[in-house]
Amino acid sequence: MLSRVADSLYWMSRYFERADHCARVLEANYNLMLNPTKPSTEQRWNRIAACLGLGSDAAGLDPQTAILRLTCDSSNRSSIISCLASARENASQIREQISSEMWERLNQLYHEVRQFSTRTENDSEPLPLLTAVREGAYKFHGVTDGTISHGEGWQFIQFGKYMERACALSILLDAHFSASAGADDLDWVGLLVSCSAFEAYCKVYTADLKPDHVAEFLLFSPEFPYSVRYSADRMGTALEAIKQTSAVRKTSRIERLIGMLRSSLSYVQIDEIIARDLHRYLNSVIEQCRRLHAAVHELYIGYPIEAALGA
Amino acid sequence: MATTLAERAISTPFFDYRIDTAYDEMFRSPDRPRPHYRALHAHLLKLPAEELLRSKQEADLSFFNQGITFTVYGRSEGTERIFPHDLLPRIITSAEWEIIERGLTQRITALNLFLKDIYHERRILKDRVIPGEIIYTCKHFRRQMRGVKVTRDVYVAVCGTDLIRLPSGKFVVLEDNLRVPSGVSYMLTSRRVMKQIFPALFRKCGVRPIEQYSQALLSTLRSLAPEGRSSPTIVLLTPGVYNSAYFEHAYLARQMGIELVEGRDLVIHDDLVYMRTTSGLKRVDVIYRRVDDDFLDPLAFRSDSSLGAAGLFNAYRAGNVVLANALGTGVADDKAIYAYVPEIITYYLGEDPILENVETFLMADETQREHVCNNLDKYVVKAVGESGGYGMLIGPHSSKEQQEQFRARILEDPRNYIAQPTLALSTAPCFTENGAIEPRHVDLRPYVLFGEKVTIVPGGLTRVALRKGSLVVNSSQGGGSKDTWVLQN
Numbered sequence: 001m002l003s004r005v006a007d008s009l010y011w012m013s014r015y016f017e018r019a020d021h022c023a024r025v026l027e028a029n030y031n032l033m034l035n036p037t038k039p040s041t042e043q044r045w046n047r048i049a050a051c052l053g054l055g056s057d058a059a060g061l062d063p064q065t066a067i068l069r070l071t072c073d074s075s076n077r078s079s080i081i082s083c084l085a086s087a088r089e090n091a092s093q094i095r096e097q098i099s100s101e102m103w104e105r106l107n108q109l110y111h112e113v114r115q116f117s118t119r120t121e122n123d124s125e126p127l128p129l130l131t132a133v134r135e136g137a138y139k140f141h142g143v144t145d146g147t148i149s150h151g152e153g154w155q156f157i158q159f160g161k162y163m164e165r166a167c168a169l170s171i172l173l174d175a176h177f178s179a180s181a182g183a184d185d186l187d188w189v190g191l192l193v194s195c196s197a198f199e200a201y202c203k204v205y206t207a208d209l210k211p212d213h214v215a216e217f218l219l220f221s222p223e224f225p226y227s228v229r230y231s232a233d234r235m236g237t238a239l240e241a242i243k244q245t246s247a248v249r250k251t252s253r254i255e256r257l258i259g260m261l262r263s264s265l266s267y268v269q270i271d272e273i274i275a276r277d278l279h280r281y282l283n284s285v286i287e288q289c290r291r292l293h294a295a296v297h298e299l300y301i302g303y304p305i306e307a308a309l310g311a
Numbered sequence: 312m313a314t315t316l317a318e319r320a321i322s323t324p325f326f327d328y329r330i331d332t333a334y335d336e337m338f339r340s341p342d343r344p345r346p347h348y349r350a351l352h353a354h355l356l357k358l359p360a361e362e363l364l365r366s367k368q369e370a371d372l373s374f375f376n377q378g379i380t381f382t383v384y385g386r387s388e389g390t391e392r393i394f395p396h397d398l399l400p401r402i403i404t405s406a407e408w409e410i411i412e413r414g415l416t417q418r419i420t421a422l423n424l425f426l427k428d429i430y431h432e433r434r435i436l437k438d439r440v441i442p443g444e445i446i447y448t449c450k451h452f453r454r455q456m457r458g459v460k461v462t463r464d465v466y467v468a469v470c471g472t473d474l475i476r477l478p479s480g481k482f483v484v485l486e487d488n489l490r491v492p493s494g495v496s497y498m499l500t501s502r503r504v505m506k507q508i509f510p511a512l513f514r515k516c517g518v519r520p521i522e523q524y525s526q527a528l529l530s531t532l533r534s535l536a537p538e539g540r541s542s543p544t545i546v547l548l549t550p551g552v553y554n555s556a557y558f559e560h561a562y563l564a565r566q567m568g569i570e571l572v573e574g575r576d577l578v579i580h581d582d583l584v585y586m587r588t589t590s591g592l593k594r595v596d597v598i599y600r601r602v603d604d605d606f607l608d609p610l611a612f613r614s615d616s617s618l619g620a621a622g623l624f625n626a627y628r629a630g631n632v633v634l635a636n637a638l639g640t641g642v643a644d645d646k647a648i649y650a651y652v653p654e655i656i657t658y659y660l661g662e663d664p665i666l667e668n669v670e671t672f673l674m675a676d677e678t679q680r681e682h683v684c685n686n687l688d689k690y691v692v693k694a695v696g697e698s699g700g701y702g703m704l705i706g707p708h709s710s711k712e713q714q715e716q717f718r719a720r721i722l723e724d725p726r727n728y729i730a731q732p733t734l735a736l737s738t739a740p741c742f743t744e745n746g747a748i749e750p751r752h753v754d755l756r757p758y759v760l761f762g763e764k765v766t767i768v769p770g771g772l773t774r775v776a777l778r779k780g781s782l783v784v785n786s787s788q789g790g791g792s793k794d795t796w797v798l799q800n
Contacts, residue, residue, distance in 0.1 A: 247590040
């Protein structure tokens with residue numbers, strides 16, 4: 001497979017996941033903010049808006065404006081519309097490598113959001129749009145799994161999706177836990193709903209909401225698709241498959257990086273981490289992901305010519 | 312009692328079919344179809360008007376779903392349109408095709424000999440068959456190609472010659488298109504759609520197949536591989552998704568099962584060409600390039616181009632990679648040099664041309680220029696290096712102002728222009744929007760492959776000027792296409 005094609009598949013998938021994640025978090029928090037708010041909730045919301053890409057601007061904005069900035073503002077590079085535009089741009093570069101169904105779903109969703117943004121007024125209701133994005137994402141993932149061969153290209157799509165998910169989840173957990181003072185049950189429900197994890201959580205821990213349990217579930221569940229560990233496992237599977245299909249080369253660095261990440265997520269206990277420093281732990285997960293991304297890029301996409309000729 | 316148009320259309324879809332001085336492909340005279348069109352004619356008379364309309368919608372939908380589109384330049388980015396398609400096939404008899412096939416084979420053979428000659432010995436110039444000046448002043452003449460050895464001496468491996476039929480019924484060559492001709496994907500996809508719509512007619516008529524084109528193209532490319540590369544890697548080089556023919560590039564690559572690459576996928580090292588894959592660098596042997604000469608290598612040609620790959624020309628000159636078509640073929644495509652093709656055929660092959668040229672006046676020649684400039688309303692004036700219907704004046708359909716503009720341009724740079732008489736392109740039946748069948752002007756572009764041998768799939772792209780009375784068949788200017796049926800016998 002051409003490196004350029006693999007790269008476009010990877011970024012199409014990452015941007016799409018980013019848009020999906022943003023929609024989920026906004027949808028959950030929007031519901032939360034329909035309740036009378038407390039100062040602590042507002043503070044947490046600001047942290048969340050910041051971690052979705054508004055940065056330091058978040059503090060100065062009322063929630064309604066912040067949500068609009070994060071959905072329809074194409075000048076904001078991390079808004080849903082911008083992420084979908086980037087995903088679509090990547091897909092259009094490799095239009096022939098993905099199925100028509102994938103292209104149609106992506107294109108349709110993009111146009112839906114864009115239409116919404118053109119008729120945006122300050123008081124317009126973002127909820128239907130957020131729901132549409134989440135549902136559009138399920139459809140896109142469905143046709144992606146159902147309409148193309150699960151070969152190398154599909155594996156790059158998986159790798160991109162779970163890479164993005166692992167990073168985004170870590171950042172989201174960090175935002176919640178670093179501003180957890182005064183958090184009540186509803187706030188923890190909000191976090192779980194952001195990850196479509198509320199029902200799955202209850203099946204394991206019942207509706208008894210404990211911060212430790214929430215963190216444990218979203219970080220370490222080996223079975224739930226919106227957990228960091230699950231994402232790391234899927235990345236590992238994808239990388240193994242990619243290694244098998246492409247000519248065997250120096251994959252040891254990648255194997256070490258993914259191995260370290262996976263074992264840390266499998267063997268660490270949540271109370272140890274919380275006792276030490278959750279913030280530091282989450283940051284180290286993000287850092288490991290970053291290194292893994294760089295290593296994969298260097299081996300398969302942007303490798304130096306001399307190295308490739310010497311091999 | 313007066314009948315409405317619609318009522319008459321029900322009685323016969325041909326009610327408004329007017330034959331003028333142009334040769335009509337279907338009718339010898341009103342109501343007397345030519346023998347090879349009788350089956351289609353009878354079929355159309357039997358068919359209720361709604362049925363035809365439904366077929367048309369079915370065909371359009373099929374084109375739409377297959378994403379058969381092209382991009383129009385000069386408008387805002389990404390203006391994609393469905394390629395307009397006419398439902399009724401253009402039919403050619405086996406006897407007519409036999410002449411076309413022999414004529415095109417002769418022509419491409421001579422043109423390849425000509426290209427080899429002007430980039431090596433230049434015998435034809437020394438023998439004063441063609442003035443040397445016309446070669447050296449040609450924009451598409453590539454000095455860099457002098458003395459470069461080309462595999463099998465095949466300069467032009469793929470061409471799409473434009474033929475038109477004169478009122479006498481004779482086919483003549485309008486343009487050779489020796490650089491990067493496009494449109495073959497429309498020929499292939501339109502056949503697929505037509506088979507769904509008129510299966511019975513196909514059975515009845517005995518239409519020769521064209522579906523083998525992709526395999527023929529692949530074996531042509533394979534036969535050109537550098538020596539010693541027994542299982543060559545062949546790729547198709549596209550300028551990218553914003554190119555007007557990107558659909559075709561992707562289509563052909565998929566049909567041939569070869570990689571569709573862009574310039575940025577290629578890496579040149581020690582005069583060897585590689586593509587960047589997830590399995591490392593992979594050596595490339597043959598490039599079917601759909602990128603113009605100018606953009607292929609920023610080191611050798613236009614330095615501002617990012618569509619090609621730096622160092623490609625050196626690798627090519629070293630014989631490590633084959634480009635199809637070769638560089639510099641545009642010189643034989645220049646409309647002023649086109650005027651000499653009959654002499655070129657006689658010079659190299661000692662034969663008379665089987666297919667004639669359209670009468671062409673060179674503006675570089677003073678007497679011819681004067682004549683044309685005084686009669687601009689009667690001629691079609693074309694810039695020698697342009698294609699796609701850009702940069703031309705159609706005398707009879709032009710205003711005084713446009714004529715003045717062109718006169719000034721001709722006088723400023725006479726070498727850059729030629730003139731041809733306004734030709735009555737033949738007409739063929741077309742299905743119009745109101746449900747009637749009316750004549751429209753058509754041309755024919757068969758696709759010629761030159762490798763180990765010459766292959767011409769029986770058929771080609773019939774382009775049609777969909778506007779009533781229009782003579783411009785280019786897709787960028789409101790033209791459409793028709794399926795072309797060459798009959799078995």
